[in-house]
Amino acid sequence: MITIHIPTPLRRFTANHNQVQVSGSTVNQALQTLAEQHPGLQRQIFDENGQLRHFINVFINADDIRLHEGQATAVSDGDELELLPAIAGGNLQALTSAEWRSQLEDEIEQLRASAAMPWLQDHQDAQILDVRTREEWTSGHIPRAVHLDKGYLEVQIESRIPDRNTPVLVYCASGVRSLFAARTLQMLGYRRVINLAGGIVQWKNAGLPIETPDFLSSEQRARYLRHLAIPEVGENGQLTLLKSRVLLIGAGGLGCPAAIYLAAAGVGTLGLVDDDVVDRTNLQRQILHTEDAVGSSKIESIQSRVRQLNSSVNINLHPLRLDKASAADLFARYDVIVDCSDNFDTRYIINDEAAALGKPVVHGSVYRFDGQVSVFWAGKGPCYRCLYPAAPPPELAPPCAEAGVLGVLPGTIGLLQATEVLKLLLDMGRPLIGRSLCFDALNASFREIRYAADPHCACCTTVVPGRTTEVYDEAV
């Protein structure tokens, strides 16, 4: 048997015995056995990760085990083990890094990986905070975590985690940097801050899940830097845009400005639907088509201009006139449908098929000096038919060719549509659902028309019993 001498302060865990006999063939085994026999000693001797606590020196007979093979040192019958604390201090107020760290290890609540998982399940409101560098983050992180490099912690934490009552589980690679970060959070008033002992390394070793994020290349970061600076967009938002698929129906006055700005913003895939060719009368407003392009395909003309601006955008050309069958087929492959068409037949096809698939439609239309924009999204709000159950008689709504349109107006409206598209893709702000924004160029004014889903709408499924259609104007 091995004799372990118990330091005076630990005897309350050994029923006051000043020595305990254990068996084991190494120092580590002997200590483990000791902690099993006297469970109160577990936390006194070992830390959250099962490592010997940092301040403890272990001696075998009269030798420090570090003079032999550390905790792997062999022990045999008759050997004596003794645990003693490392003792240092002094009047100096300044701490060494190691001293500060050991103090924080005492003061900050720590959870090891295996205990962190159930804790997170019990604390759904908790935020996991990764304070490693961007490079480390991109190589894999804990799911649900947010990343904030420790270097930016003090200046950015309040915008990332505004509520100081949010419990925060902070981690880094090994649990050391995050310990100092945890102290910073405490100083900033975060009430419950827990350090993940052993960091993501122990998390991985425990077989817990890791998520490897998509991340922007340095080229993409440079290109979209102004987006990254907006918290509502940021890197995640830009990644979302890059993965987004937007279908534009109509490659004319509305489609041109919408397409080029969506491409510039980094929408990953643009589908272009139009079977028309560029006509000389288009050049007054259809801003992407050039004199050279007259007589050639409109969607190819847009494609070549978009490529010059942002070659990374995927462009799908759909040279067809939209009908029910092609709409159903195409819409399923896109996230948002942008209605840049110029006729009621197409608008109703777009509306009906999008409503059937539950896809949002960003609608725009222009007439002389007036334009309007709205978002139709069956299931979340009214559809186009709720507002206009049937096409107006042709004499009330003459086509653009007859009525005419101020050349710059489609630019204004097309860009309002592009703005709504980005809002929908990034789930930010208040999209124009159930609202129509009307622009009066002559008066230089916007007004908003609000409307509700029609409970008797022949198209959409947003049937709300007892609700009546209500249309009223509101000056903006």
Added chain:
Amino acid sequence: MNPNKIQQLQLAPDIGRQLKEQALQALPEECCGILAGYLAGGRMHIRQLLRLVNVAQQERMANFAVADADLIKAARLLRQQGLELLGFYHSHPFGLPAPSRKDVASCNGWDGYSHIIVATDGGDRTQLAAFITQRPMWKRIQIQGAES
């Protein structure tokens, strides 16, 4: 021994004088050592000091460290004598009889070790204060018999 229940440190005769003498002798450096004795009736009775060499690598005027080898020797010696290793002492030259940030950060051991800090003022005046470690702080406890 429950550290919460230790309210007093009782110094045997002459221990107070030895502490002061060691602190003054060591000037301008810090002195350090072990408090040995026994526990009885909620008190730590300090019967003996074991002075140890201050092995701090730098600034021993404001730092102390104990060699691990000295500590195990002392522990074994005390066992032969039938005394307990109850705590530690060190001095704060030209300082206060209160634990420094450094003391609290790195001199804890397990909860329930006692510490005496001997502060000197540059002349021959000294002040003693006793503490018991209770992470993350040191709790001040009464000290008896320091003047005898």
